[in-house]
Ligand SMILES: *[C@@H]1O[C@H](CO)[C@@H](O)[C@H](O)[C@H]1NC(C)=O
Ligand SMILES: *[C@@H]1O[C@H](CO)[C@@H](O)[C@H](O)[C@H]1NC(C)=O
């Protein structure tokens with residue numbers, strides 16, 4: 001009975017609170033349909049279930065045989081991978097990764113790169129499929145003889161980055177779900193110019209340093225929900241250009257936090273909604289970041305954020321120091337922030353509400369309501385605004401027109417109650433580091449307090 005419910009869910013694209021989306025998301029045909037068409041088991045295309053094998057060529061051959069309709073099947077088992085795959089031009093194709101792929105190669109690029117494909121489902125039917133990127137061998141610069149003989153003498157420099165694990169480029173009508181992406185040598189999962197996508201029940205576990213983004217998205221009509229990210233950089237981040245992006249039920253379990261940006265020239269992002277975002281021990285709960293640049297980010301909502309022990313909380317930063325682009329600034333308008341609760345690490349050292357818009361293009365229609373962020377140190381929290389117009393926060397200028405630049409206004413809110421958030425169980429109490437291999441964790445069954453994932457995990 002359950003199985004047919006899942007089949008229906010992925011086939012009919014039931015609308016579940018998806019007003020921010022512009023239409024249905026996900027693959028056009030079901031997993032069952034693809035399996036009935038053809039199954040290309042990598043073991044029949046030269047793969048060996050062994051950590052010292054190279055599954056890459058077998059995946060490429062299985063893809064070639066099934067990419068016009070069918071399923072590439074990677075059965076349970078351990079596989080090494082030293083040859084990266086570019087899977088191009090598929091239609092009505094799925095990849096069922098029930099095995100675990102262990103990186104053994106050292107090239108840059110993308111371990112799994114899917115391009116120009118329509119009606120794609122990339123998933124694990126047991127929810128146990130994973131890619132182990134062994135990123136620490138790049139990040140730490142340690143000799144890698146401790147985990148794989150085939151990588152025994154790489155003399156990699158500390159602080160370097162290797163390949164990304166997963167990149168989709170120009171993929172339409174797709175889903176990615178029930179997978180763990182672990183310790184990527186660089187970004188974990190990037191969606192570049194993708195359309196009508198659904199990503200859910202994902203576990204991303206990366207090293208505790210920058211440059212190891214969780215999920216980066218640009219494109220149109222994409223629903224990301226029920227994902228967990230550990231790293232020290234982007235949790236789930238939207239980049240330009242993007243429209244109709246819905247991000248829900250996200251657990252940033254010791255991460256950098258979620259972001260929009262960084263934004264540069266000709267930024268074009270609108271109709272983004274983040275809802276039910278839980279963040280602990282991150283740099284921020286949400287940063288919208290630019291420095292110079294042009295274009296706009298508008299008509300977006302950020303609701304039901306819970307967090308604690310974060311450095312920044314809500315941070316609009318129009319002078320984000322780390323990058324600068326040509327142009328006098330990105331215009332931010334009609335952005336609504338509602339129902340935020342929890343505590344910041346130190347509400348005076350770093351204002352939990354920081355709305356610092358570019359001086360050449362002051363932001364407007366910034367709406368803030370039900371913002372209850374206390375502090376773990378002291379009893380005061382700051383609000384800081386510059387060049388920011390709107391309502392709901394003491395530091396915002398409430399003028400309805402003539403949006404002129406103004407210098408930073410700081411308000412101190414005293415005796416702020418330390419709001420007691422509902423903690424997620426099993427929160428990390430320290431980063432997972434970069435000097436040792438990171439364990440592969442299973443896809444969790446909850447990603448936000450009290451919220452049940454929209455689609456049940458496939459594996460029991
Ligand atoms: C590792 O590389 C170094 C430098 O190229 C070489 O001298 C050494 O013999 C190599 N060790 C092994 C075990 O291959
Ligand atoms: C993607 O799905 C939508 C609706 O589900 C459909 O209208 C559209 O034709 C599909 N796109 C492609 C390229 O198959």
Ligand SMILES: *[C@@H]1O[C@H](CO)[C@@H](O)[C@H](O)[C@H]1NC(C)=O
Pocket residue numbers: 271298299300301334336
């Ligand atoms: C503001 O954005 C919301 C979506 O977040 C949209 O529904 C609304 O129409 C926008 N308002 C204006 C005036 O554009």
Ligand SMILES: *[C@@H]1O[C@H](CO)[C@@H](O)[C@H](O)[C@H]1NC(C)=O
Pocket residue numbers: 205228230253424425426427428432441444
């Ligand atoms: C948070 O990450 C840690 C470390 O990987 C893990 O043990 C824990 O289960 C995660 N928490 C949840 C609720 O998944």
